[in-house]
Amino acid sequence: MNAERPSAGFPPLVEPGPELPPELVERYRRQITLPHIGAVGQRRIRSASVLVIGAGGLGSPVVHYLAGCGVGSLTIVDDDAVDLSNLHRQVIHGVDTLGEPKAESAARAVARLDPSIRVQPVNARVSAENVLDLVQGHDVIVDGSDNFATRYLVADASEITGVPVVWGAVLRRSGHVSVFWPGRGAHYRDVFPEPPGPAEAPSCAQAGVLGTLPGVIGTVMATQVLLLVTGTGSPLIGRLLVWDEATSTSRTLLTAPDPTRTRAAEIGPFPGSALCTAGAPGPQETVDPAALREILDAAAAGGPVPVLVDVREPWEFAAGALPGSVNVPLHTVLEHGVGALPAGDEVVLYCQGGVRSAQALAALRPAWTDREGRLRHLAGGYDGWQRG
Template identity: 50%
Template sequence: MNSLPPLGEPGPDLDPAQVERSSRNLMLPGFGVLGQRRLANARVLVVGAGGLGSPALLYLAAAGVGTIGVVDDDVVEVSNLQRQVIHGTGDLGRLKVDSARSAIAEVNPLVDVETHAFRLDAANALELVSGYDLVVDGSDNFATRYLVSDTAAFASVPDVWGAVLRFAGQVSVFWAPHGPSYRDLFPEPPEPGSVPSCGTAGVLGAVCGVIGAVMASEAVKLITGIGSPLLGRLQLFDALTASWREIEFERDPDASPVTMLADYDAFCGTTSGADDRDAITVEQLRALLDERAAGRADFDLIDVREAGEREIVSIPGSRSVPLADLVAGAALADLPRDRELYVYCKAGLRSAQAVDALARAGFTHATQVTGGILEWVRIVAPGRAY
């Protein structure tokens, strides 16, 4: 049995429209009218309207959560549609928070949607999260996950977290002081570049649906006080074997308490050390490639993306050196130290990390191509898709 109380008080009596819409919820043992009234009175913040946020938002809205906040600063792109099911082709170019609001209105017009079209950071997180009863973290990077977990602990609200990559997914619940936090599960962030993102390694869209649905289910359980939440339990899903397994974890008694929100990009090593002197534009790169073709320049063009990304599109004349191999040092012996190295990735983050890693390894002629392949496709090779 769950020893935790419901998150909040129930709202007013349900009107006939709410009763009809939520009739299947009202039939559930232990849920009933009181549980539905709690949902209708709840405020849930969803971080990210992407692969995980999409199914979570749709199921929370369908369940009848009264107020849903969505924070995301991104716009809808074609490549999102493979897994971000809250958006459609007609939403291309729209802010994801606006697209999500429209979709939620179609699912349940009784839901009040609050949109926050900005990037969550240490300066705005506490004020935002404190205005909600629960946060659902569907973010896709380690810096935001640590930020959300720390902020939720400060605000004393539950943090329902999930992550996906390729054919696998993870989901858990963090809630201080009732259980461990994200930091107890992952005390230190991984080395930059050691864990690929969905944008570099891919993800099966249906896995996002599985994990996002579980996240919504955990949120509903916490709001209504039913069942046993995933506090101190990590659920792992493998789509290739259609299997689940569970790992239990506890609060670290020796861990230092978090006393303030910090620079989470710096903590995770994702702050670029490259500056304007260490970068060239794609227009400059095109000119350099012409010079090299004419025999008037000698350099290597390094693509630090994954092999699967190169199959989609690459810059002619580049060689593949995935960032993980470069950071681990496995690829350094094959790189020349006596001529220029120009480095690119998808948009610039990994190439900046690569330039920093090369500098630490003693390479003095490594330069980032700003904007990466996205900028190359936009300016130099329009018409190619990524």
Template identity: 45%
Template sequence: MPVDPTNDLSRDELQRYSRQIMLHQLGSEGQRRLRSAKVLVVGAGGLGSPALLYLAAAGVGTIGIVDDDVVDASNLHRQVIHGTSDVGRPKVASAAETVRDLNPGVEVVEHAGRLTSANALDVLAGYDLVLDGTDNFPTRYLVSDAAEILGLPCVWGAIFQFAGQVAVFHAGHGPTYRDVFPEPPAPGTVPSCAEGGVIGVLPGLIGTAMANEAVKLITGMGRSLLGRLVVLDALDFTWRELTIKPDPRRAPATELIDYEEFCGVTRATPPSADDPAAVDVAELASLLRARERGGADFDLIDVREPGEHEIVSIDGARLVPLGRFIAGDVQLDPSRDVVLHCKSDVRSRQARELLVAAGHPSVRYVAGGVLAWVREIEPHKPLY
């Protein structure tokens, strides 16, 4: 799918891109194809950061950025397009500013907000290809389906802890994300990077590989990863290559659906103020003091992952990750009250539903989780 080249390069462009124009596989024609290209990057986080930097540096003429998040201090060890002074800013604005500073010749289009079924086709329309650097399953299926409907190639990457994956999807020419992952994993069975962690350099490796694939697709150089999925183990630093093919039985995507429903994701609505199952952090602090005096008896359970518990915890809570509740691998004394907490309260409410369904008579959750606890009760402890 090489992009049609534009007119001759200017003197400044010849100088800026001289080192890659010297490559006979690319040359001035390839550089003109890059200048003509319009690339959409979905996600200005770990994968989007290096991809955006290298696409801009390579001379891609138009780069669109989609993101609905703001920069947090916990992002900075891996999301290298943002700096400390950007904390609290929208990621789209921060990333766009960095791209413009790196290469003023690039036109940056800011798509601030969440990509949804209602806007995805409009957002992707007009681009030559899309890079999917998202970190959740509903958006991955959404990007894949929207790209298929519009006939766009999609460069996809994923990371978790020390492992990364990269592939190129293009309906009608090779497999799509749905061909490789026809069904999403059960909710809660695959922790996000926010829950399971990620080594900071890994998204740099995978995001740069994604940018490399985009440059190859735009210019027609080399052999793309279409039909291949590469897997990186960063601890051993080994790459494995898997052959992937379209599923001939799969019905093509013709319309966008409710992807959160498809993935079984419960929308994170805040608990009602009068929810009898909710325990606010002030009440929890009082209950813990009473438990120390022998005036209360309850089991406070942290349903986060071990790494999260190491960063910050509530004294007196014991760790039982949500995955054990999902697997039915938790035995609790039915005579004791249970109070659950997580980072906010999404996972603790999920664990509560599982315990209630299993017949436990008294289960509550901490509204706002450990984040609310730190902000209101122990502000000297770290947030993440």
């Protein structure tokens, strides 16, 4: 990847639909007035069908602005529910939709904005079994997912079907956007042949994110969709935009196809998947919320009392924790090992969602064999416990 260079023009992805009725002409008058959009461009936008993966931090502005600009058909895929901690950045949702599926909450927001838009919420996780079916029939994919398994699945489905992907990601103070269009520029696997390790790419819950950053990146992603649909401007094909929130600066890196890479012909495991699961807790090292409640009920009745260790940060622990648990942050566990934990015949590690506790268990496992007692982690973490 090298210095900045504008990409060449590309043909419109979508043929113009029928003439717009007067009420839509009035609604989109400010866009139609633009010479490079005009009535024909707006008809292309209205005929476009866009698949949006993720209705979270990036999906929120993408869905809102694509609907506002008149994209006629949106499919929104997300398997998560709206949580209070989402609302500072996932502004398409509100307190009135807490606990509801994000895909459905986002679909209702679209209906409030423009009930004439066709919107299909899909409350499911993207998988090897459903990704090709999800992609079929759409003009563009927007990948606003927050995990590498989904990103590689979407990338391979794009290469198989030929449907371009507008991809974005945020981490701490920086954001990235690019367009991956099979046969035109680099593929996601060309730029990211291997996923980073968990420590290199923590989630927003672990690393934190200012609420405005996904708004900036998501809006750029929505713009890329409109450029592709109308065939105007220079979309980020063969280029990777990097935005630094702290300095309010950006740079654009060139990307290129890897001639040695084998093109995707079927949906398979993403690179590094075996490595990523090699140290994951097994069934004997995992307890779910229901089973932990049974253990605690038995302890209240005179049975063995488990030691509950919260590996989150102190401020998270102070905001709410499992009854009787002790706080030993992950960085302390990683630095001091088993010596940082209280003794017990049954030790259960937990965090917010289960990622950090699994990491702590993997780090403690080698030395734990010399220590009496059982070590497990809570699947789903504190979030799963609260959901019951």
